[in-house]
Amino acid sequence: MPGCERRVGQGSEGDGVLLAFDPDGGCGALDDAAERARVHRPSLPSLRSVREDEVDRALTDEPFDDLVEPSGVLLVASDGGQAVGCAGARFLGNVAELTKVFVSPTRRGTGLGAALLRAVEAACREQGVAVLRLDTRAALAEACALYERSGFERVAPFNADPYADRWYRKVLEP
Template sequence: MTLAHIRVEAVAYDDVVAAGLRAELMADLSCRYGDQDGDATAVRSAEFTPPLGVFLVGWLANRPVGCAGWRTVGENAELKRMWVRPEARGKGLARTLLAAVEESARQAGRARMILETGLAQPEAIALYESAGYQRIPDFGHYANEPAVRSYGRSL
């Protein structure tokens, strides 16, 4: 499928479709990292409500297949809960979601996007590095974990 078949929509963080995609993400992270929580970073739905942030769902052929959001952290936008279902990978959805998140943050006045990921997510690391993200000092809930990798990029 081509990029023309991808649709990205802003939704409430606790929207039922968004919640289902985030649950799949957490299950995947639990498998990769061997913990029950998937990601223990504290988030609140209000953090993804404009102007503090946004949460997006990506659709492919009228089926929800990915999500991503940003929230305000200091003067930065922090990318959170980026996920694409395995069957939808390789079709440009992750890049489309990332670009939409970045544009949303830019329009909200944020000049920089930061994120944290981990060594058990090599495809995420490859995406971020190919999109121009560079390593930054680790931050957030997992800052002291040896497998964490933090990245940032000017918007």
């Protein structure tokens, strides 16, 4: 992968090393990568083949090119050079939207998702974010349970996303 990598944490029992990437290759910007992460577009494993038009539509509907400082952050969990998870946040003043949370099925239940959330929360605090929020679907029961265990509380809808049926927020302590 291009750029400089810094280890900023790991999942339970050493599974999955959490990395932050600086696509420009300069490590100086990553002195504290948990708080100042910048990334390239990660290549994540797929559970089924995806058509090119599906990828184009997803990138249009769910952009992530703004998940770099100063507008956001995207952290990638890697094990042996393979991406096994990610989580990002879009900075919107003193609020941030949690997005792109994914853990490979082979790594679920290892604590990696919680480690990713903690690292995103640290990056948000560094940016002066007071509230982290997200929308999701109840069908993603394991994800909802992770958010609730991590201190997120269900709230009234704050957007009109047609695919969301649950909204959460967490007040971040300084």
